[in-house]
Amino acid sequence: MxxxxxxxxxxxxxxxxxxxxxxxxxxxxxxxxxTKPLSVVAKLCYAFGGVGNEIIFIVFGAYTSIFLVDVAQLPPLFATSIIFGSRVVDVLCNVFMGPLIDRTNTRWGKIKPWIVTSALVMTVTNALIWYVPDVGTGGKLAWYIILYIVMKLAWSGFVISYRTFVMFLSDDSSERDSAIQYRAIFTIGGTVVGMVMHGQILASFRRSEHDSCDNMTYSGNNSTNSSVDGVSLEMTRIGYMVSSAAVCGLLLLSLSAIVFGTTERKDISATSGGKRGQNMFKTAKSVLTFRPNVYFLLAYFFIQVPISIGHGAIALYAQYSLDLEDQIENILLAFMVASVLAMPVIGWVVSKLGRKTSYICFMLAAIPMYIGFQFVPKGSLAVFAVAIGIGITVLAQAFVPWLMITDITEDCCLQTGERLDTPFVAIFLSCNSLAITVGLIMATIVLEIGGYKLGSCVQPDTVGSALRILASTFTSVLTFIGVVFAWRYPITDARQKEIAKATNKRKSNSLQPDETQRNGSAPI
Known part of the structure; x- marks a missing residue:
């Protein structure tokens, strides 16, 4: 009550x-x-409101590297600089944009203006970012750097405001939890729809009958004969533009659901805001030096980098290591569907083994899957089995850490008396962005190391070998290091139960003096 x-x-x-x-x-x-309970319609509109953003994110991550080097015809190091520049902006945004959003106060509310503005900017940017301008290599480099930075700024503004918006839909924690469950279902469904839609559109524009690369082998002395055919390349570029238009339409549709189907509770949002004179850097230092959070962030970073490598390089791996270009969309789809089907299994394991133990077990299970990338024969469909295994562990990485960060914030509150939920989440998102940045950059750097030939659709065998080593050896080693840090994570399952018990007791005890002070008698 x-x-x-x-x-x-x-x-x-x-x-x-x-x-x-x-x-x-x-x-x-x-x-x-x-207050009346939050309606099912409002929950559905809130959940659907994030679908467009999720589709952009999943397509962006899976196809950025291969688009920049194969379609936009940029050297791998140029692609690396584009990815690095945009991701650095993303890392910094997660730290500073949260307090900025928290201090916003307009006649339209605190959160909705950020959601609408960010979504509109993302729509325009996404329509331009898959277009290849005829401005030369230097011009294309500047074009994509600017667009990618703007995209990451808009994306950060949307994600932070959208995930915070649930707090201002209702003051009932059970209603908020229900809305978050709706959001999780729509998020997973949206990622699958996005991969299927984008992949099938690209496949429909693939014109292999006009592709001069068919039945050709690489020759170090005659690379001009293996250049990408103009008709095939143009068809691929059109496919990306058509897919971009479809994604933009879904983004605007999902934005309409939030704007017209949900109501921001201003009586709740008015009570939220940053403290005046609060030292942001001192708060960040407290969060970064809190012992459980140190081990958590290190574990998450070293485990997330391999996942980001797989996300950014799996299309390149399928094309240049396995010679399965026509199966790229299906491999990515199998990866996503495995994640969807694994949800109840992961939930059951967490309920039985606890958060820390289940997290370690799933990440250990990922190591032999990564090693499997090294031994998949060229042209073999066995890669689907590896992709499915990796897909299951990826969902665990996306689900369990959010439970662990809740324990960390509560433990910090019990030990220091400070509630630092927003800084903990902001720095966690920055760690996630940094890990994704490192993973995507490694995927493009490996192309350069392997001797990638710009404009050639048939690459040296060293490119495929380099991608195999990256997808297997590097990912396995980094994941193992992450598991070691996770093992050192001090909030065990027993400690987690102690934290929950102490938190409930603290809230129960703190209510009594407040009621006595206001009513002059003990609460009933």
Missing amino acids: YHNLWESCGVVTHSNSTSYHCSLTMAEVAKTMT
Whole structure:
């Protein structure tokens, strides 16, 4: 009964005692406590609102490397600089954009203006980012650097505001949890739809009958005969543009669902905001030096980098290591479908083994899958089995860490008396962006090391060999290092239960003096 009231009240801790204050009047409290439940329609609209963004993210990650080097015809090192520049912006945005959003206050609300503006910018940028301008190599480099940076700025603004928006839909924690479950279902469905749609559109524009690369082998002394055919390349570029238009349409449709199907509770959002004079850098230092978070971030980083390598290089690996260009879309689809089907299995394992133990087990299981990339024969469809195995572990990496970060924030609050949820989440997202950056950059650097020939659709065998080593050896070693840090993570399953118990006890005890102070008697 008092849970929602407690969220709107403040706590002031002194050296010998703790005092409580509440900014709500009794009328506001009554209004809050009689709020109608969040409707199913509102939950569906909120969940569908993130589908367009998820499709952009999954297509962006899977096809960026192969688009820049094969379709835009940029040297691998140029592609690396584009990816690196945009991702650095993303890492910094996650730290500084959160407080900026938190301090926003307009007549249209706190969150919705950010969602609408970011989504519109993403729509325009996504329509341009898959277009290849005829401005020379230097011009294309500048074109994509600018667009990728703008895209990451808009994407960061949307993701932070969209994931925060659920807090302002309802003051009932169970209603918010239900909305998050809807969001998870739509997120997974959206990623599958995105991969299928993008892959099938590209496949429909593939004109192998006009492709001069068919039945050709690489010759170090005569690379001009293996250049990409103009008709085939133009058809591929058209395919990317058509897919871009379809994704933009879905993004605008999902944005409409949020704008017209949900209502931002201004009585809730008005109570949220950053503290005046708060030292952002001091807070970041506290978060980064908190022992459980140190091991957690290190474990997550070393495990996320291999996943990002696979995400960014699997299309290149299928094309140049296995000679399965016509199966790229199907391999990526198998990868995503495996993640969807694994959801109930991962949930069951976590409920039985606990968060830390299940996380370690799933990541250990990923290592032999990575090693399998080294031994898949050229032209063999056995790669589907490896992709499915990796897909299952990827979902565990996307699900379990969000449970662990909740334990970390609660443990920090118990030990220091400070609630630093937003800084913990912001720095976690920055770590995620940094890991993705490293993974994508490694995928493009390996092309340069392997001797990638720009404009040649038949590459030296060294390119395929380099991709095999990256996808197997590098990923296995990095994942093992991440598991070691996860093993050192101090919040065990037993400690997690202690944290939950202490947190519930603290909330229960803290309500009593507040009720006594306001009503003059002990609460019923």
